[in-house]
Amino acid sequence: MSARHGEPAPHGPATKTPEHPEPPEQRRVLAVLALSQVLSGAGLAAGITVGALLAEEMLGSTGLSGLPAALFTGGAALGAVGIGRICQRWGRRPGLTAGYATACLGSLGVVLAAALGNVPLLFLSLLVYGAGTATTLMARYAGADLAAPARRGRAVSLVLFATTLGAVAGPNLVGVTGDVAHGWGIPRLAGPFLLAVVAYAAAAVVLGSFLRPDPLRLARERAEAAAADADDSVAFEPGGPRADARGLVTGTAVMTLTQLVMIAIMTMTPVHMRAHGHPTQAAGLVIALHVAAMYLPSPLTGLLVDRIGRLRVAAASGAVLLAAGVLAALAPAHSVPALAAALVLLGLGWNLGLVSGTAIVTDAVPAATRASTQGLVDVGIAIAGATGGMASGLVVATGGYATLALSGGALALGLVPLLALAGRRAHGARPGAPAPAVPSAPAPAPASGEQT
Numbered sequence: 001m002s003a004r005h006g007e008p009a010p011h012g013p014a015t016k017t018p019e020h021p022e023p024p025e026q027r028r029v030l031a032v033l034a035l036s037q038v039l040s041g042a043g044l045a046a047g048i049t050v051g052a053l054l055a056e057e058m059l060g061s062t063g064l065s066g067l068p069a070a071l072f073t074g075g076a077a078l079g080a081v082g083i084g085r086i087c088q089r090w091g092r093r094p095g096l097t098a099g100y101a102t103a104c105l106g107s108l109g110v111v112l113a114a115a116l117g118n119v120p121l122l123f124l125s126l127l128v129y130g131a132g133t134a135t136t137l138m139a140r141y142a143g144a145d146l147a148a149p150a151r152r153g154r155a156v157s158l159v160l161f162a163t164t165l166g167a168v169a170g171p172n173l174v175g176v177t178g179d180v181a182h183g184w185g186i187p188r189l190a191g192p193f194l195l196a197v198v199a200y201a202a203a204a205v206v207l208g209s210f211l212r213p214d215p216l217r218l219a220r221e222r223a224e225a226a227a228a229d230a231d232d233s234v235a236f237e238p239g240g241p242r243a244d245a246r247g248l249v250t251g252t253a254v255m256t257l258t259q260l261v262m263i264a265i266m267t268m269t270p271v272h273m274r275a276h277g278h279p280t281q282a283a284g285l286v287i288a289l290h291v292a293a294m295y296l297p298s299p300l301t302g303l304l305v306d307r308i309g310r311l312r313v314a315a316a317s318g319a320v321l322l323a324a325g326v327l328a329a330l331a332p333a334h335s336v337p338a339l340a341a342a343l344v345l346l347g348l349g350w351n352l353g354l355v356s357g358t359a360i361v362t363d364a365v366p367a368a369t370r371a372s373t374q375g376l377v378d379v380g381i382a383i384a385g386a387t388g389g390m391a392s393g394l395v396v397a398t399g400g401y402a403t404l405a406l407s408g409g410a411l412a413l414g415l416v417p418l419l420a421l422a423g424r425r426a427h428g429a430r431p432g433a434p435a436p437a438v439p440s441a442p443a444p445a446p447a448s449g450e451q452t
Contacts, residue, residue: 023222025213026146030155032210033143034162036203040100040136041166042173043107043199045291046192047072047129050174052271052393053280054110054189058119068126069267069389075106075130076137077382083131083138084375091214092142093207095371096135100204103132107196111181114190129193132200133385134378136163140354141374144362145215150306153359157302160355164295170195171288175281189280216371223367243373247364250422251357252377254314256384257415258353261321261408264388264395265328265346266290269339271393272401276333286340293347301355310363311419313356318415321349325409329402342405349412 051068059067079099087095109125112118140159147155170192177191186194269290270283305313324345331338365373388408395404 022148022151023146023218025215025218026155029146029211029213029215030143030158032206033139033159036096036100036206036211037136037139037159037162038165039199039206040103040132040139040203041163041168041199041291041295042170043103043132043166043196043203044136044163045167045170045287046107046196047126047133050189050192050270050280051126052267053274053283054114054187055122056271057187057189058114058117058122067123067390067393069263069392070386071123071126071389072106072130072133073263073382073385073389075127075382076134077130077379077386078127079103079131079134080138080375080378080382083134084372084378087138087216087371087375088369091217092145092371093211093214096139096142096211097204097208099131099135099138100200100207103129103135104197104200104204106131107193107200110193111186111190111197114193115186129196130382132196134382137354137381138374138378140358141362141370142211142215144358145219145367145370149363152362153305153310153355154299154302156358156362157298157300157305157355160295160351161298162295164292164298166199167291167295168288170199171284171291174284178280216367219370220367243366243369244364246422246425247360248373248377250311250314250419251360251364252380253418254317254353254357254360254415255377256380257412258317258321258350258357259381260384260388261325261412262294262346262350262388263385264392265325265405265408266343267389268392268396268401268404269328269343271396272333273336273339278336282336286336286343289340290343290347293344294351295347297348297351298355301351305356305359310356310360311423313352314360315416315419317349317352317356318412318419319349320345320352321412322409324349325405325407325412328405329409333401353415 047068051072055068079102083095083099086098106125106127106129110122110129113122113125140156143155143159144152173195174192177195178188179191181191181194182188266287269286270280273283273286274280301313324342327345328339328342331342361374361377362370392404395407
């Protein structure tokens with residue numbers, strides 16, 4: 001029986017594909033990735049919490065307050081290309097380490113720009129700072145490199161979950177870091193970026209020192225060994241099995257759409273709150289709860305992805321994002337709890353889409369081309385985020401925050417028919433036809449959780 005699209009292939013007698021256990025190195029890899037994510041989460045939160053406020057303060061314009069999100073998500077697109085290429089050639093360790101080191105430099109540039117009142121330097125530094133967003137997201141792929149297909153959702157979710165501590169602590173340290181910045185003669189809103197300098201530098205040191213063996217390189221070695229041990233009657237292409245194009249498109253669509261909606265609504269929420277008299281600390285609390293919802297549910301999401309299927313969880317993300325948009329639009333501007341509830345739903349919807357979409361893409365791409373393909377996927381995600389961030393300020397300036405929230409929710413709902421169509425196509429291929437990316441001849445045993 002063929003695997004359903006977007007889900008791991010069954011491993012039973014009918015497939016004659018014995019499952020290999022995960023290598024013992026997987027636990028060490030996940031532990032190192034988790035530690036680096038705790039650190040990088042604090043750096044990631046800086047731009048989310050005060051990026052738009054800092055730009056609004058320096059520019060004196062609400063219409064361009066979405067520009068920082070567009071810049072650091074645009075920087076994430078460039079970072080994803082570079083990190084993906086480094087990972088493809090040399091492995092995850094040098095790629096992720098370089099990404100966090102670059103983000104550290106960008107954070108330092110933002111602090112200097114705020115101190116000097118230099119807007120061009122601010123924009124350039126936010127672009128460089130975006131490498132941290134790309135690296136934090138791409139680390140999830142490293143967690144899945146050695147994972148068995150039936151555990152990929154949980155491996156991805158564990159890496160994302162580890163981001164929670166730093167990402168939630170960061171926004172709640174806005175006041176403290178602002179006081180530190182003020183004491184040094186720097187604008188208070190630059191304080192969180194001081195924290196980002198330290199956090200990203202520490203994450204780079206942890207990965208550069210301890211991510212050994214490199215999970216991607218080890219996964220390739222195991223895949224090549226499995227191919228070499230395969231039956232001589234099976235012909236393999238030089239680069240290994242080809243990617244499942246349908247799965248790749250579906251997973252990418254899920255992640256790009258959820259990213260666009262989440263970034264757009266999240267970016268303008270602090271601006272909306274300050275326009276109605278809420279202090280920066282209140283906006284920081286709402287964003288902290290939002291970020292917690294982005295990462296904290298990851299273990300449960302990963303379990304659901306592995307147990308009930310990738311496509312069902314992805315469809316649920318569209319419904320949750322719609323609920324978030326409606327609640328944000330209807331929430332009274334003076335009500336912090338109502339806005340916080342909307343942002344919690346927004347984070348949860350993003351989490352459901354990211355974990356399920358990552359699993360779909362990882363299932364669809366062989367180890368030989370995995371890193372470069374994943375880098376290109378994350379470029380699409382970053383571009384979607386940049387689009388959402390840039391458009392959000394313009395939409396709020398012309399139509400208001402409620403218009404932005406409702407539009408985002410309606411757009412997210414488009415995932416449901418898309419995934420229903422993908423599910424029907426996969427179901428139609430099940431009775432006798434093989435899955436698109438599975439060779440018709442018996443496949444070699446999966447290596448390091450590789451699915452061919």
